Amino acid sequence: MARVVSLILLCVCFSAFAESTRLSLSDYFTETWNTRSGLPHNSINSVAQTKDGYIWIATWEGLARFNGREFKLFTRTEIPGLPDSGLRSLIAMDNGDLYIVGARGGIAVRSQGQWRSLPSSSTMINHALISEQGEIWLALEGQGIVYRASEKATEHTLVDKLSAYRLIKDKQNVIWAATSDGLYKIEGKKVSKVGQEAGLPDASAFTLLLTQSGTLIVGTEKGAWQKQHDKFVSVDATLNHESISSLLEDTQGDIWFGTINKGVFRLRQSGLENLDADDGLPNNRILSLLQDREKSIWVGTNAGLFRLREAPFTNWSQSRGLASDYVRTVLSHSDGSLWVGSSNGLNRIINGEITTLNQAYERDPLSVLSLTEDKNGDVWLGTYTGGLMKVVNNKIYPVKNRTNGLLNNEVRAVLFDSSHNLWIGTASGLTKLTDDGQIHSYTTEEGLAGNFIMALSEDNQGQLWVGTGVGVSIFDPALNTFSNIEFPEKFSTEYAFGFYLDGEKMWLATDRGLIRYDLKTDVMHLFGREQGLPVDKLFQVIEQGDSLWLTSNRGVIQLNKTQLTEFLDNPTGAESVVVSMQLYDEGDGMLSAQANGGSNPAAVTHSDGQLWVATAKGVAIVKPERLKEASKRRLSTVIESFEVDGKPVALPAKSDVLSLPAGISRVSFNYAGLSFIMPQRLNYQTHLSGYNEEWVDRGRLAITEYTNLPPGEYTFKVRAGYPNSEWQNNEQTLRFRIAPYFWQKTSFKLVLILGLFLIAYAIYKYRLYHYKRIEIELTEKVEQQMHDLKNQADAFAHLANHDQLTQLPNRRAFDSWLFENFSQFQHNKQSLSVAIMDIDHFKLINDNFSHLIGDQVICEIARLLRINFPDEGYAARWGGEEFTLLFPHKGADEAARLCEIIRLEIADYNFSELAKELSVTVSFGVADNANVTDYDRLLSHADTALYHAKNNGRNKVVIYNKEILIL
Template structure:
């Protein structure tokens, strides 16, 4: 008990040293895994390192991989000079920007300034290597022990013999510590002494070492982790004493991370000791290496791949953390600092990172929650899917209003308590208002509303109530107590109103066609949708936070700058298209599901602590905008990774060097990267080629640039990278090169060639002048004749393209073109337009009984009758076969029917026996429709066609109206 008490005291001392703030639980970190399928050469990640230039390096048994955030570049024996084997065991960055690598056959190489400098090999596999303060090297070798190699020396001096050495470390006093199979050795002036049980360590192998930010030595052994304090080693945590610690890391918070042989990783922080293993997402439980990069991500090397944990902008609350259900529809920020979450399986309250289940059930089953509202007394109103409106008081759910006592429908998607303390309830069957005295006022789509399906309720700054429905938006005026519709322009094709946000000048509405901006003063509407650059049509909720709008959708959360959106919409009204800049956040940013639910309110909200919460198909997601801001403040290195000339890779020059290129260069290619591992896909790039252009060219997310057929001269290629929605950092990288000139590209040759050219041109001019005058007259005549012939031919072709060859009437193409061009004009001028489709009855009998020639004559005869009655703007055309179309401008369908009846009777009374003996009568049927209540000409044609079908089915030789 005394020993345990000492450990507890130590643990308190340790946690007091780290920053006094809460930690994100390991279960809330965002996980990513890479393996051979992702481009790694091998799944055993023996060592990890990040060099000063920003690259992440991974040592495996099949070579070295360099990661730029998007892809791995592989280095093996073929790329590393004189390396005896591709199997690599250790990576150690040097203070001057280099990287030491060591391999399974003792190979050692230094990578610096894009060059490999291979060192003499060691006698056995190098488990670890460091460069000491005297510029010598300390080597930890498998089975052979610890060796020292002096600066500029090729010989290794044995310091500790015949043990397996795993790691070496130099402290601030120049003492070398070595982790070996025998235990821990302390080396002073190249004299080694073994640390024994008298010093507090168990009799066990020591695998790893760590020097903390405060200079404390921590060792990881076969039997736990220990820290050196006052010349005695003390166990860090009792639970770790039975674990085999294979790797150690101290992060930027001062928390300690422990990699183990077979139990995954542990983290010791102010929150206590936490464990993450294969059941929690690790690729494997055997941990070989740990690293924190400069963006504060934790990288874990396992024997089954590379694993990364990072504090993503989004964290999720699901059933695993206590929610009643994962399918969340609504989320409410309460004034008491709590967060209420309504799902298909019940209601929860989150406060101080604790989840509380709100008690209440219907017939033994939880309520399916659609909407939430905080009342004036702090109680919470609940809109449900099948049970109407409930109320929460003292964490208990009680029924309030449903169909049995006056509610139009038990499906309630919107709740609002207005400034007069009246409760508005939006259901699937209309709108109900509960007065202060408890009486009910009903509003339905039969009178006040365009649709009874209510999706959203919100009160603006003047006290007016805005109602989003399944067929548009209406506003209840607080002064007149009247409803007025806010009409979406027809060209926007929007119907659903899902959510509202109000500022001084505009009302912003999320719809099924994008984000609508309604200008209060002018009543103008503008839309931000797919055509303006949004990735989706349907937006559910709009949340304003600082300078951004956050828009929820079925594909994730979209962030746009408010001023930028206004600029885009203002310029659009001037017919100027400005590219929309936005960020789409989804599963890659920590969301468990990109499906952010909508159709209920509120489905997103800003909490008191500045987090933004979204209801999703897999729990509720909490966004921390400050994490996005912090990520974008990290220095972003830009690297030019390759330079190709005419398709062949060229060695990158060292700093200050200029590449001399031959004259026959036709194509230059540059590949570059921004070294961010958090948001590599969102980085933007700009390039500039001095000597060719003076402006920076936006490459968006492209990581390559190509130039072709550059003239001879001096050039400097520059590239820079930037985080989303931030200013460009001063991180330009450049390559200087010169394209040499051919002899014919030199100035002297060009001058001589120019003079020769002038003389030749003058001689040719004098010779051709006479010839041109001779043929000028003849050419002029030919041109005039050909022009006349072409014009006549063009006129004939144009006429043939729009007229029927048999009847010489306008054909279907001409008719459709006229109707398409004039229908919108008639609608805009509120004019009526009627059309008729006529079909000759039983025309097949004519063709079969008298021949197709007779049939053609019948068609011509009927065409003559129709044309004889065509007056003014009236149009008639042969639509195809035995069908004709007629247009009656400024006529209703009833008026057009009377005219069609006259034509029908004249056709029926016409004697066709003149055309063929025995053919006395031919009849026709007419179908008529007009543009009343029709928005497009296709539906107008469809109506006439349906009327014709009705006339045919009704016995033919008749006229019907649709």
């Protein structure tokens, strides 16, 4: 932890839009990179950020470019003309250019993605100053300061025989130089030394800073000095014995000092702070400082690159005064303090001050499992081995244990209910301590789901919810009984670690995800791993802002509550609802992603809006507003490389179109969102104009590939966005054109089409005479074929709709007529009757006289039907020995009379000409549309009537659903 020189931690407000508080150095999240991480060398001589958002690092073994995920190296191989890979300084220009200077006098500039080398100087260049007019001032090692009127102009020496380290120009166009001989001033090429007469010490000057207000600060071998009018005064007397190697002013106006051997100092209104190797710096020798656009501080040391950033999470740990790093419970007290129970004691934190509470009686160290506050503001604690205790006058006193009423000394949950009863959840059951001191104990024998109690809560009906290792019990104080929640078998839930009451809903943190329980309807919904939750074992549920926060062994999960509620309220349409969520862990500032559970409360919301979470390495604290601020910061997107068939291609300028040869089978784009706070969580969208017209979600994939693109012109676009936030206007584009093969060109296609047309025309003319000769013959053949086809079509049509044996319409034709006309008759309320006729004992005719005679009988009956059937009717062979008859505009009675005429005609007909002693009768079933809604029912009624006729003697006409009438 950083040693804070001044312990005054006052909130400082620099403007109406500035943050009301600043993190102490101990609360910054730190990261380190070195050669094992991909840097070419561990001495970080200079760090700069260019306009496009890249971080650039100068080392003795070359230049590194950082995009948040990986380093890309540039050495003499990638920068032709550079005399040596050793670099001393980086100068980022407002127009996006980057100048690099270093060993052997090397100078190069990167402009619009391309490198060019400038003429080298005589020796190593420590720093360079480039004016708006293109003038170049160089600070040389051992050879002073030189000047060039332009990039390639002749050098003029202004100061010789000393080492110049840093150059800066103030608002009056005065150039100041930090040198081994102190501070020099250059006005219009006139050089003068500024020494002790101006208040500066007799010492080397290493670095310079011009503040936002225009104040010049000089970092020397004997402290830092700022210019006030014509004199220099010490910035802070504490630094007067320190060698200041680098300077930085951050966006809040605080001054950072890099030193030769004491690490980093920061000066703000509340005092001076120090961060050194004991606090995590790779080394105490500081070579460079930078604040990037996301307000992170980059520190270049001679043992690696170090960064401090305001991560979403800060921490209190043992190194800051906690009794132990292993924290089990936290309590937000009504007086504004935070209480932290850990494996080795109890702490109270208020206004940044931490105190440790001791036991009133000497005994073994206290392992605290649970905390609660009573109506008087007193704090009660449950312990691992000491039972129930209470804080009185800042001392911890025992209250109850196994010897005087508790079922077990392991107390994982304590709760005061609305009647001021204290409920004590132990490893062996539940105990109630009333306001008058009475004790009541409850176990599985009294109805508890299990004896191992981990969580307690009271709902708005005054019922006590008890979380155990085998389910949840609800205690009704009016009935003095327990009821147990039966989780659906598909939930597979056993452990209930925590509760959160949300109006008429109770949220349960379980070992299978988050469960919402409706207190009115007893309906439960589960949101677990199958629904997209990254972790299904949850310990605590907290609501803050528009989110639910869940703690787990893998970090803290933030869920959008509105989306989650919509998801659970409409399970059938859940696939269309996206629930925004984010998992936070060590990369977001937590010292440990293991948030502890099994004791309560394991996480709380404090009065200032911060969330405090018990973890295996202290307490992790997050302020949700800080997360929202991070997602609103400017985010740059860059296209880093473009490959064609696996080979890299130099990126063109933004306005240029890259021409690619014909036959390209694959193009791929590598891109990055230049965020150094959450680079692994950025989301990307791409769009390829000319191929698709919509943005395509790529998730966190930083590469896109297209195959077999046809020839044409395309514009590739990519943009990056923070998780759970709107897309920024940061898209980058790359235009390219794929050339066609000669046979794919429009001109070739036109020539080919013209040639084909001419050939076709020649063939046409050649064949025209032949066609004329055979025209008459062909016409006759066509006419004959058309006639034959018509006859054949007519025959097919007739066969399709007529019975081949009787030439009556077949069942298909009958069904079609009935289907097409039934609805019209019903709509017009017109009568329509159907009769089904069956030849009686037709099987005996086939058996006694042969099937041939049977066929002749069928044909004869069909003939009699055609003779005797009314013109407006419709008769068809239904199949086998059955016929169907339609009687439009006739009711069942009238249709039955007509059927009776046909029946008598058939019964009286002489069939002996077909076979001796052959006689034939038929039966009819008649029905009308009076009480039916579809034609299938009409046919069914007629069939039923026919069935009745055949079962009652045959040779009858029977009307459906009326008194049987035999006419």
